[in-house]
Amino acid sequence: MKVSRQSTQSETATDRGPRARTRRLMIKTATRLMQSGVTPSVSEVAEAAEVSRATAYRYFPSEAALVHAVVDEALGPIFTWQSGSADAEERIGDLFDKSLPRIAEFEATFKASLRLSLDQWARAQVGALGQEPRFVRGHRLELIDLALSPLRGTLQAEQFDRLTHAISMIFGIEAYAVLKDICGLEAVQSAQIAKWAACALVRSAIAETQTKGKTND
Numbered sequence: 001m002k003v004s005r006q007s008t009q010s011e012t013a014t015d016r017g018p019r020a021r022t023r024r025l026m027i028k029t030a031t032r033l034m035q036s037g038v039t040p041s042v043s044e045v046a047e048a049a050e051v052s053r054a055t056a057y058r059y060f061p062s063e064a065a066l067v068h069a070v071v072d073e074a075l076g077p078i079f080t081w082q083s084g085s086a087d088a089e090e091r092i093g094d095l096f097d098k099s100l101p102r103i104a105e106f107e108a109t110f111k112a113s114l115r116l117s118l119d120q121w122a123r124a125q126v127g128a129l130g131q132e133p134r135f136v137r138g139h140r141l142e143l144i145d146l147a148l149s150p151l152r153g154t155l156q157a158e159q160f161d162r163l164t165h166a167i168s169m170i171f172g173i174e175a176y177a178v179l180k181d182i183c184g185l186e187a188v189q190s191a192q193i194a195k196w197a198a199c200a201l202v203r204s205a206i207a208e209t210q211t212k213g214k215t216n217d
Helices: 005-013 018-035 040-047 053-059 063-080 090-105 107-125 138-145 149-153 157-168 173-182 185-217
Strands: none
Touching: 005 018, 018 040, 018 053, 018 063, 018 107, 040 053, 040 063, 053 107, 063 090, 063 107, 063 138, 090 138, 090 173, 090 185, 107 173, 138 149, 149 157, 149 173, 149 185, 157 185, 173 185
């Protein structure tokens, strides 16, 4: 599995000692702030964690780098998801079962990261983003690709990509934003509906391929 963890790749070199403790303190503090609905700057986290700004920026040179680290921490066990099933629908269902409760637990954190992404997009449209690094969100595509891997020999490449992109719309905080905030559903029901929709998309893609195969025959 090639899940991008840009903000955590350097952690193994300093996973012990004072540097690691300082880094963990900053991530913990940023998580607490984001769970309260705030998208903090590096300076704001430094102040809350009682760490100097110079030290904070050595660990996280930009707000995007800091939010990446917090999001990676929140995703946690989702990164190590694996399935022994060879059935794509079962694998997608299992991925949703394992992932969505974790996303709901850190709902405020993921919404804060989404807010940063949208804010950066808006500023970029009017040329106000400058040289600020962009917060890129791409974990879900690699996880969905892994879950759907048994279909690589069944679906054509463009069909596989279309299915991956379709499922990506209902895998993540955006699904909760629609189902909870707009539809007024609880987290558990929202997760069930998202999983049902994802499995339905898998079945539809397989059925479409089988129908085309019969037509060609």
